Amino acid sequence: MRNVLITGFEKFDGALSNPTEDMLIGLEHEQVNLMTLALPVEFERSFEVLKQTIINFKPDDIILCGLADNRTEITVEKVAINYINARILSLIHI
Numbered sequence: 001m002r003n004v005l006i007t008g009f010e011k012f013d014g015a016l017s018n019p020t021e022d023m024l025i026g027l028e029h030e031q032v033n034l035m036t037l038a039l040p041v042e043f044e045r046s047f048e049v050l051k052q053t054i055i056n057f058k059p060d061d062i063i064l065c066g067l068a069d070n071r072t073e074i075t076v077e078k079v080a081i082n083y084i085n086a087r088i089l090s091l092i093h094i
Contacts, residue, residue, distance in 0.1 A: 005059035
């Protein structure tokens with residue numbers, strides 16, 4: 001049986017929900033060992049959570065989903081260039 005990991009993101013920026021997190025609810029499949037994961041919306045933390053999940057779960061396939069709130073339909077990204085840059089800045093409390 002194949003291990004499949006599907007990720008989305010938690011809600012952020014005051015949103016009541018995030019469709020990429022909502023889609024993970026109730027996903028089940030009889031022919032694969034499916035794991036769903038809502039990643040935190042923090043640059044470094046999300047990568048660490050994803051990396052640790054990959055190490056522990058050892059997925060054969062990974063589907064990473066994100067939100068482009070200006071799009072009206074589901075689209076596939078052919079090329080993703082992501083910089084640690086966002087209009088929403090996280091505040092670090094010390």
